[in-house]
Amino acid sequence: MNIKKDIKTLIIEKPLKLDCGQTISNFPLAYETYGTLNEKKDNAILVCHALTGDQFVTGINPITKKDGWWTYAVGPNKSIDTNKYFVICANVIGGCMGSFGPSHENPKTKKIYGTDFPVITINDMVNAQINLLDFFGIEKLFSVVGGSMGGMQVLQFISNFPDKARTVVPIACTSSHSAQNIAFNELGRQAITADHNWLDGNYTSKTTVPDKGLAVARMAAHITYLSKKGLQEKFGRKLQERDDLKFGFDADFQIESYLRYQGSVFVDRFDANSYLYITRAMDYFDLVKQFNGNLSNAFKNTKAKFFVISFTSDWLYPTQENKEIVIALNAISANVGFVEIKSDKGHDSFLLDVPDFLNALKNFLDKSYIEKKI
């Protein structure tokens, strides 16, 4: 398949013990890089992607033929400047863009793993990605950066590998997944598993797939990524290509049509079982519990410089949850900066053209990079 041709893969031979108790080895980790690793190998930035992201951070995604998910922030002269930095991003394990995931064939059964795939965690994702540093011969990253679930990976990364990054940028995330967020994820999973094409996870991509369920999951989730104000301003009660209500259940309103579109394009690029696994990993994420109720202990062994960013209209990972990370860091006198960016674009703000955010990120990275060189 020519999909494989466009995907770089590192086969991780070393056994990885997962949180669920199983051990995996000889598994693929798909990744992409941008920019050039310098001679000293001190300009590398690991970018961690969110729930539905992948390794194709910027430029045209060779699989979907659309812009990479963080094109606003990553590229030449952008916030994460690929003229300066070497950017690495891996598809998370459990994902569906080449890394070991539920759509891979189980050698024992010759069928896809489906729900026989082990439940993975944010910790497992990070422990798989650390192998990329060895692969590239990088002793220490200049930075580890990510938003949403990417931010959770960032926090877990520096907790697991305290001396492997000089700067740490968790964006629009949390140290402990909230009940509300678990609830939304459960809604998405229920939509998928209620689709009669799901077949307990044993669908194959060649026949029918649970695309209706996956589309509903995406539609529900998409609402949580926006804000009430943003939706109201963009759509209001505007009608979709009609002058009046039709007294039926077609998409009368533009917002309905928009959500249906978001659902339909999502199913073309995402695997329903991966959606189940990755949302589960988010729900299980609780760094506070990992450190017996004291988040500060997660960071007590690192000298890294942190920069925490939240957004005013993000109600999925609200400022208060981001601030708890700042508070935990201040409690141990760690080097931490924090900014709340004003934006009406909701949780999605970190993916969009929000100049205050993009400038803050660029300034933080570029200034810290010079600082380090002195």
Next chain:
Amino acid sequence: MKPEFKIISNLINKNAHVLDVGCGDGVLMEFLLKEKKVNIRGIEISKAKVQNCIAKGLTIIEGNAEKDLKQFPDNSFDYVVLSQTLQAFLNPEKVINELLRVGKQAIVTIPNFGYWKIRLHLLFKGTMPVTRTLPDEWYNTPNIHLCTIKDFVYFSKTKNFKLSKSIALKNDKPTYIKKSNLNFKNLSSNLGIFLIER
């Protein structure tokens, strides 16, 4: 740069751990970094000013000093600086207590409402004084708890904190405030600078 920054810098030891509360655009932070090689953090409430600090490469936490100082452990800084903002807090006493909990010492500067020009303004014009250090009108001023140098000295006695150094600023010239010259300094100076501790 405000003239008081030089005096604040003189009160701070090299390589100290400093918190600048209400750090604005980070001018003092930059100055202290250059002059004293301090390890310094700032807290600022204005989003625009926070952005300016980030652009300068300063470590800044967006926040409200009245609410957000509590996240810092006891004695986590050698010095906590509060430059001309004490009068803007709802509860200055609480803020002073927090400064002295978080910092081993605190440096507080206050615009002196006892300055003769201010007294004359009120005496002769009969309207609320507007000066270089207090540029706002009564209806839009953030300064809701103005005090004089003398008030602050009395305040330290009532609330049992020590004034290790008391400096008066007049026409950008610093002089020490003593018991014997308190009335005079309270009249002749537009700014008071205090190094305080428990």
